[in-house]
Amino acid sequence: MEPIRTTDPTQINFRAKFELTGKVIVITGACGLVGRAFCEAVAQFGGKVVVADIAQANPKAFAQQLSERNNVQCEGFELNVAERKSVIALRDFVFETFHSLHGIVNAHQNKSHLVFEPFESVSDDNWDTVMDVNLKGTFLMCQVLGSSLAENGGGSIVNIPSTYSVVAPNQNLYKGTSLGCPAAYSASKGGIDALSRYLASYWAAKKVRVNMITPHGVWNNHEAQFESNFAQFSPMQRLSYNHEVASALVYLLSDASSYVTGDNMLVEGGWTVW
Secondary structure, three states, X not given: OOOOOOOOHHHOOHHHHOOOOOOEEEEEOOXXXXXXXXXXXXXXXXXXXXXXXXXXXXXXXXXXXXXXXXXXXXXXXEOOOOOHHHHHHXXXXXXXXXXXXXXXXXXXXXXXXXXXXXHHHOOHHHHHHHHHHHHHHHHHHHHHHHXXXXXOOOEEEEEOOOHHHOOOOOHHHHOOOOOOXXXXXXXXXXXXXXXXXXXXXXXXXXXXXXXXXXXXXXXXXXXXXXXXXXXXXXOOOOOEOHHHHHHHHHHHHOHHHOOOOOOEEEEOOOHHHO
């Protein structure tokens, strides 16, 4: 939507700028911790959600629940973001079902199988697995579906890098816990940041806005020692919650952020200010 050319703010319905009613939004990793909150927020603001995730996550069942709960059309799609044919099938499904596309949220990620593996022993296969899902998956989604936005009047893309694409992991955070962060995760997320900035410039004239949300420390029943460690290094002295990340998504997908592109919105409790 073209912004109103005015300097009179009384002509603007600021509340309506945040609405997503009628917009078709594809969300990958949609059944994950943050992905579920993303889907719920978009649906509550009236968006039609394409819930895309791996088959094991049962995205079709979640889409049905989302649709019934919010009285808006939502559809599930079983997706492998690292396979081009699967991403192409998703694009075809979206246009066959909704005949339009307004936003893409790349919330998929992979790092869990490397949490306990030190850098010195990371195998080529494990490195490639993380890169294929995180970075290549985001590339494919932007290329295949993002190109459709560029060809059809624009839209919004939101990618999810990481605090560890902004700063390095503080290894003291993991002391006394079973947790950790693999190098492949940081490297892949750094690539997402660079790709997002490139595309923000590349597609700006096509009215495609490309932005990022960087969450950090999203609570998921963490062990007590990790929560205690985290509080020592965070200015806000606590972990975040997935719903706190989702509020930022509504802004970046909606017309409220009509003059924002290439931005990385840090939802990390001030972690990187120190």
